[in-house]
Amino acid sequence: MAMKRPKKTTYLFFFFLSTLLFSTLLSNIPGIHAADKLNNVRRLMIGSMAPTCTYNECKGCRFRCKAEQVPVDANDPINSAYHYRCVCHG
Known part of the structure; x- marks a missing residue:
């Protein structure tokens, strides 16, 4: 007896x-682009935790407030902390 053909x-x-x-299997394989993204994330973050802005720091902002890296010495930003x-x- 033969089986019916599937629809x-x-x-x-x-x-x-x-x-x-x-x-889903292929998206979990790290590639060249994943390494580039990791390097960019490391460069954006100085410490081990990403900073968050408090309410008082963003009080005068109309739209968005975001923490950014700012050089300590504005005259020499490359060699400055x-x-x-x-x-x-x-």
């Missing part, structure tokens, strides 16, 4: 399921 919808279901499975300051955007 076209069954093939379509398994096609989409396998596509989803392969895309950096610290964070909350800056208004927008």
Whole structure:
């Protein structure tokens, strides 16, 4: 006794399921671009924790307030140490 042929919808279901499975597996493999992103994140953050701006630091801002690196010595920004300051955007 032979089995019935599967319907076209069954093939379509398994096609989409396998596509989803392969895309999730391939997205977890680190590539060249992931290393570049990691280096950019390290460069943006001085310490081990990303700073957050308090309510009082952002009090005068109309839109967004964001912590940015600012050189301690403005005359020599390349050789100067950096610290964070909350800056208004927008």
